[in-house]
Amino acid sequence: MNAPLRRVAIAVLVLFALLFVNLNYVQVVKGDDYRNSDLNERVRISSYERPRGLIMVEDQSIAESVETDGRYKYQRKYPQGELYAHVTGYQSMIYGTSEIESAENEDLSGQSDKLFVRRITDMITGKKSKGANVILTLDKEVQQATANALEGQKGAAISLDPRTGEILSLVSLPTYDPNPFAAHTDKPQKDAWANLNGDKENQPLLNRALRQTYPPGSTFKVIMSTALVEDGLTADSEVDAPNRYTAPQTTKYIENFHGETCGNGVQVTLEFALQESCNTVFAKLGVEKLGAEKIKEKAKEFGFGQKMSIPTDVAASQTGDLPDPPSVAQSSIGQRDVRMTPLQGAMIAAAVANNGKLMTPYLVKKVEAADYTTLSTTRQKTLSTPMTDSTAGEVQKMMRAVVQDGTGKRAQIDGVDVGGKTGTAEDGDERQDHAWFIGYAIVDGQPVAAVAVVLENAGKSSASSAQIAGTIMKSIIEQRANR
Amino acid sequence: MTASAAPRPAGGADPALTSVIGRPDRPLANNSRNTELILLVVSLVVVSGMSLAVQGSVLGEINAGALALPGLLAILFFGAHVAIRFLAPYADPLLLPAVATINGISVVFIRRLDLGRLTPDERIAAGVLGGDGSEALKQYIWAAVAIIGFVALLWIVRDHRTLARFGYIALFTGLVLVLLPAVLPGSLSEINGAKLWIIIPGVGQIQPGEFAKIALLLYFARILVDNRDFLQIVGKFSTLKATPRFLFDAYAPMVSAWLVSLGVLMFEKDLGTSLLYFGLFLVMIYIATNKARWVAIGLVMFMIGAYLAFLVVSRVKLRVEVWLHPFDDPFDKGYQIVQSLLALGSGGLFGAGPGAGSPNLLSLYASTDFVFAAIGEEIGLFGLTALLVLYALIASRGIRAGLDVRDSYGKLLAGGLAFSITLQTFVIVGGVTKLIPLTGLTTPFLAYGGSSLIANWLIIGLLIRISDAGRRPAKVKAPPLQLRDAPTEVVKL
Numbered sequence: 005m006n007a008p009l010r011r012v013a014i015a016v017l018v019l020f021a022l023l024f025v026n027l028n029y030v031q032v033v034k035g036d037d038y039r040n041s042d043l044n045e046r047v048r049i050s051s052y053e054r055p056r057g058l059i060m061v062e063d064q065s066i067a068e069s070v071e072t073d074g075r076y077k078y079q080r081k082y083p084q085g086e087l088y089a090h091v092t093g094y095q096s097m098i099y100g101t102s103e104i105e106s107a108e109n110e111d112l113s114g115q116s117d118k119l120f121v122r123r124i125t126d127m128i129t130g131k132k133s134k135g136a137n138v139i140l141t142l143d144k145e146v147q148q149a150t151a152n153a154l155e156g157q158k159g160a161a162i163s164l165d166p167r168t169g170e171i172l173s174l175v176s177l178p179t180y181d182p183n184p185f186a187a188h189t190d191k192p193q194k195d196a197w198a199n200l201n202g203d204k205e206n207q208p209l210l211n212r213a214l215r216q217t218y219p220p221g222s223t224f225k226v227i228m229s230t231a232l233v234e235d236g237l238t239a240d241s242e243v244d245a246p247n248r249y250t251a252p253q254t255t256k257y258i259e260n261f262h263g264e265t266c267g268n269g270v271q272v273t274l275e276f277a278l279q280e281s282c283n284t285v286f287a288k289l290g291v292e293k294l295g296a297e298k299i300k301e302k303a304k305e306f307g308f309g310q311k312m313s314i315p316t317d318v319a320a321s322q323t324g325d326l327p328d329p330p331s332v333a334q335s336s337i338g339q340r341d342v343r344m345t346p347l348q349g350a351m352i353a354a355a356v357a358n359n360g361k362l363m364t365p366y367l368v369k370k371v372e373a374a375d376y377t378t379l380s381t382t383r384q385k386t387l388s389t390p391m392t393d394s395t396a397g398e399v400q401k402m403m404r405a406v407v408q409d410g411t412g413k414r415a416q417i418d419g420v421d422v423g424g425k426t427g428t429a430e431d432g433d434e435r436q437d438h439a440w441f442i443g444y445a446i447v448d449g450q451p452v453a454a455v456a457v458v459l460e461n462a463g464k465s466s467a468s469s470a471q472i473a474g475t476i477m478k479s480i481i482e483q484r485a486n487r
Numbered sequence: 488m489t490a491s492a493a494p495r496p497a498g499g500a501d502p503a504l505t506s507v508i509g510r511p512d513r514p515l516a517n518n519s520r521n522t523e524l525i526l527l528v529v530s531l532v533v534v535s536g537m538s539l540a541v542q543g544s545v546l547g548e549i550n551a552g553a554l555a556l557p558g559l560l561a562i563l564f565f566g567a568h569v570a571i572r573f574l575a576p577y578a579d580p581l582l583l584p585a586v587a588t589i590n591g592i593s594v595v596f597i598r599r600l601d602l603g604r605l606t607p608d609e610r611i612a613a614g615v616l617g618g619d620g621s622e623a624l625k626q627y628i629w630a631a632v633a634i635i636g637f638v639a640l641l642w643i644v645r646d647h648r649t650l651a652r653f654g655y656i657a658l659f660t661g662l663v664l665v666l667l668p669a670v671l672p673g674s675l676s677e678i679n680g681a682k683l684w685i686i687i688p689g690v691g692q693i694q695p696g697e698f699a700k701i702a703l704l705l706y707f708a709r710i711l712v713d714n715r716d717f718l719q720i721v722g723k724f725s726t727l728k729a730t731p732r733f734l735f736d737a738y739a740p741m742v743s744a745w746l747v748s749l750g751v752l753m754f755e756k757d758l759g760t761s762l763l764y765f766g767l768f769l770v771m772i773y774i775a776t777n778k779a780r781w782v783a784i785g786l787v788m789f790m791i792g793a794y795l796a797f798l799v800v801s802r803v804k805l806r807v808e809v810w811l812h813p814f815d816d817p818f819d820k821g822y823q824i825v826q827s828l829l830a831l832g833s834g835g836l837f838g839a840g841p842g843a844g845s846p847n848l849l850s851l852y853a854s855t856d857f858v859f860a861a862i863g864e865e866i867g868l869f870g871l872t873a874l875l876v877l878y879a880l881i882a883s884r885g886i887r888a889g890l891d892v893r894d895s896y897g898k899l900l901a902g903g904l905a906f907s908i909t910l911q912t913f914v915i916v917g918g919v920t921k922l923i924p925l926t927g928l929t930t931p932f933l934a935y936g937g938s939s940l941i942a943n944w945l946i947i948g949l950l951i952r953i954s955d956a957g958r959r960p961a962k963v964k965a966p967p968l969q970l971r972d973a974p975t976e977v978v979k980l
Binding site for chain 1: 606608770773774775776777814817825828829831832833834835836844845848863867868871872875878879882883886889890895898899902905906909910912913916917920921922
C-alpha cells in the first residue's frame with residue numbers, strides 16, 4: 005500500500021501548494037486593492053490612531069483630538085462648536101471632512117510631506133507621531149463680535165485686514181455644531197446629517213461667507229465707480245441723473261430706489277450718485293460710457309470669475325456675459341447675472357481701502373509641528389491691482405460720503421475714516437431682498453479693516469447690515485489698539 | 488497480517504529476528520526524543536516571541552506577564568513530551584513540536600483577540616488570561632484536556648492494531664455522533680444555521696462531528712482492510728455483469744459513505760463536514776486498493792451529490808454565489824468573505840505585526856472560522872506560509888508514519904488521519920481565502936473550540952502511536968546457541 009500512500013502524499017502537497025499560491029495572490033497581487041479598499045475599516049481606524057493636529061485661533065484651540073477608550077483611539081472635539089463651525093468644518097467617518105479639516109487634512113493628519121523627516125524620527129524613537137497644528141488668521145475677539153452682531157440673522161459676515169489679506173472673522177448663519185459628526189458611532193452622525201440637510205430653508209451646513217453667491221445689488225457700484233474714475237471721471241464729475249433710464253433695445257426702464265429722484269433729477273456729482281445709490285446714473289454710464297467689456301474686465305480684476313482656495317474653497321463670483329445694452333444696464337447696478345460671495349464683497353472694500361492693491365485673502369497663518377516649531381507660514385501676496393493709488397483716493401472719497409451722508413450712516417465710527425456701500429439686492433420676485441453692506445475702516449491713514457455683511461432676504465434693511473459692519477470694524481479697531 | 492521477518496542485520500553481523508512490528512534497520516540507541524525536546528523549545532520560543540509582541544503592541548509595555556501564557560503552555564507540551572518518552576519512545580520527533588507551535592500560537596492569538604475586545608483600562612485589569620469570558624482561558628483549558636486525552640490514548644492504546652477490533656463499535660459510535668444533531672430539535676443542535684452541535688443547556692456545546700470523524704476513520708480503515716482484496720477486483724466495468732449480491736457487497740461501502748455525506752449535507756446543512764467525510768473515504772479506499780477508478784467513481788458521485796445539494800439546499804447555492812461574487816453584496820451576504828480578504832490583504836507580505844492589526848473587525852468569527860484570516864493580517868504572507876508549512880509537515884509526517892509501519896491497518900489509518908488534517912485545513916483555509924466556496928470547518932489546532940482541539944490532538948495521538956510502531960527498532964533476540972560455542976558439559980560418571 006506504499007505506492008498509493010506516496011501518491012496521497014503528493015496530493016497533500018498539491019493541496020497545500022494551491023493554498024500557498026492563492027495566498028500569494030490574495031496578499032500580494034490583490035493586497036493593495038484590499039488594503040486601500042473603501043470597504044476596509046482599517047483605513048479609517050488608522051486615521052484615528054494618532055492625534056490629529058489642532059486648529060488654533062490665537063492661543064485657543066477650536067478643533068482638537070482627545071483620547072478615548074473605544075475602538076478608535078482619538079476623537080475630534082470642537083470646543084467652540086457653532087462659533088467656528090464654518091471655519092473648522094467637521095471630521096466625520098461617514099461624511100468625510102469639510103472646510104479647514106478637509107483643506108488642511110494632510111497637515112492635520114500628519115501625512116504631509118512637511119512632516120516626512122519627523123515621521124521617520126518618530127518611527128525610530130518609537131514616539132507616536134502627531135499631526136501638525138494649523139494656526140488661523142482669525143481674531144477670537146473679532147470672531148465673537150461678528151457672531152454677536154449677526155446673531156439671529158440669516159446671512160454671513162466676513163472681515164479681513166486690507167493690508168495683508170488675513171481673514172479676521174468669518175461667520176455664516178445659521179450655523180451648526182460639528183461635534184456630533186466627530187462621533188465614533190454612526191447614529192449621532194447620521195442624525196445630525198439628516199437634521200441639517202433636512203432643513204432646506206435654513207441650510208445650516210452651507211458656508212454662506214465663502215460658498216454662496218448673492219446678487220451684489222448696489223455694492224457693485226463700487227466696481228462701477230472704480231471703472232468710471234479710471235475712465236476719466238472724478239468724484240466731483242457731473243453726471244446725468246434722470247428719474248428713469250431706458251437702455252437701447254428695450255422698453256423696460258430702470259428707476260431709482262422706490263422711484264425716488266436722484267438729487268435735482270438732472271445732474272449730480274458721481275460722489276452723490278454713489279452716496280444716494282442712484283440706479284439710473286450707473287445704468288446709463290454703464291451702457292453709454294463703459295460698455296460690457298470694461299465692466300467685466302474691472303470685475304475680473306477684483307477677483308470675479310476666479311475660484312479661490314484660502315485654503316478652503318471659495319465659489320467664483322461672476323458677472324455673466326452682459327450680451328446687450330439692457331443686460332449691461334441691469335448688471336451695472338448689480339442685478340441680472342451678477343453674483344458674488346461675501347468674501348468677494350470684502351475684497352472689493354479691501355482693495356479700495358488699501359489704495360488699490362488687493363491682497364490675496366487667507367485663513368491659515370501658519371502650520372506648526374506638534375512641538376510648536378513652524379513648518380510653514382503663509383506668505384502675503386498681492387492678488388491684483390484693480391486701480392491706481394489716485395483712483396483709490398477718489399473711490400475712498402465717494403465711499404466715505406456714503407457713510408457720512410448717505411445710505412450707510414449706521415456704519416459710522418467716531419474718529420475713524422469709514423467708507424462703505426450699501427446694497428439691496430433683489431432675489432427673485434417672491435422673496436425679500438438681500439441686504440448688503442461692504443466697507444472699510446482707515447485709522448491714522450492705515451487701512452485696518454474691510455468687511456462684508458449680507459443679510460439674506462432681510463428686506464430693505466441694508467441700514468442694519470451697515471450697523472453690523474460698523475460693529476465688526478469697531479471690534480477690529482479695538483483689538484488693534486490693544487496689541 | 489504478520490510482519491515479514493526480514494533477514495537483515497541490525498547493529499551487527501548477527502542475523503536478527505525481528506519482532507512483530509518495528510523496523511529492523513533502526514539502531515536502538517537514538518530514538519529522536521532529544522530532537523523533539525530541542526524542537527519543542529524552539530516552538531516555545533516562537534510562541535513566546537509572539538506573546539511578547541502582542542503585549543508590547545496591545546498594552547504598550549512588555550513585562551514578564553507576557554511569558555506567563557507560553558509558560559503555562561510549556562507545562563502542557565513538555566508533559567506531552569515526557570509522556571511520549573515513556574509511552575511512544577520511537578515516535579516521529581516532528582509531530583509534537585509542529586502541533587505545539589500551532590496550538591501555542593492559537594492560545595496566544597485568541598488572547599490577543601480577547602484583548603482587542605477590551606478597552607485599554609479593561610486590558611490592564613484583565614491579567615494574564617483575561618478572567619471571565621476570556622476565550623484564551625477556555626482555549627488553554629481545552630488544550631489541557633486535549634493533551635490529557637492525548638496522553639491517555641497513548642497510555643491505553645499500546646498497539647494501534649488493537650483498534651481494528653473496534654471497527655463496528657466505531658461505526659456505531661460514529662453514526663450516532665453524526666446523526667444526533669440531525670434528530671435533536673434545533674434548539675439543542677443549531678448554531679448559526681448549521682445543525683451540527685449538541686447543546687447541553689447551561690453547560691456548553693460540543694461538535695460531535697469532530698469525534699465522528701475519528702470514529703468513521705477507524706471504521707473505514709477496518710472494513711477497507713477487510714475487503715481490500717475484494718475491492719481491488721471490482722470497479723472494472725466488465726465486472727458489472729456480476730450477481731446483485733456481488734454488486735451490493737462491492738458498492739455498499741462507497742454508496743453508504745456517499746449517503747452519509749449527503750445526509751450530513753441535507754439534514755445538518757454542513758457542506759464542510761460532508762465534504763470531509765466523503766473525501767476521507769475516497770482517499771482511504773484509494774490507499775487500500777490502489778485503484779484510481781474508485782476515486783473516479785467517487786468523484787462522479789460527489790458531483791451528482793453536490794449538484795443535488797446546489798438545487799435543494801439554498802444555503803449551498805448561496806455559498807457558491809457569494810464565492811463567485813463576494814463584492815456584489817459586501818455588507819450582507821458577502822460580508823464575511825469580504826472582511827476576510829480585506830484582513831488578508833491588509834496583512835500583505837509581512838503583516839501588521841502581532842497585536843498591531845485589527846483582527847476583531849472580522850466580527851464574531853475571528854477566533855473560529857476566520858482565525859486564519861484574522862491572524863493573517865498580523866503575521867502576513869510570510870507568517871501564514873510558515874503556518875501552512877507546519878500543517879503540511881504534520882500531514883506529511885503522518886503519511887510517513889503510514890509508510891514506515893508494516894501492517895495494512897496502520898498504513899490505512901495513518902494515511903486517513905494525515906489526510907483528514909490536510910483536507911480540513913484545505914477546506915477552511917481555501918474557504919477564507921476565496922480559493923473554494925466557504926464552508927464552516929475548524930482550522931485544526933488554531934481555531935477556538937474544544938471539540939476540534941480534543942479531536943485533532945487524538946488524531947495526533949494515533950499518528951504518534953503508529954509512527955512509534957513504524958520506527959521502533961526490531962527487538963534483537965539472543966541468537967540461538969550454536970553447538971560449537973556451547974560449553975562442554977561435564978558428565979559425571
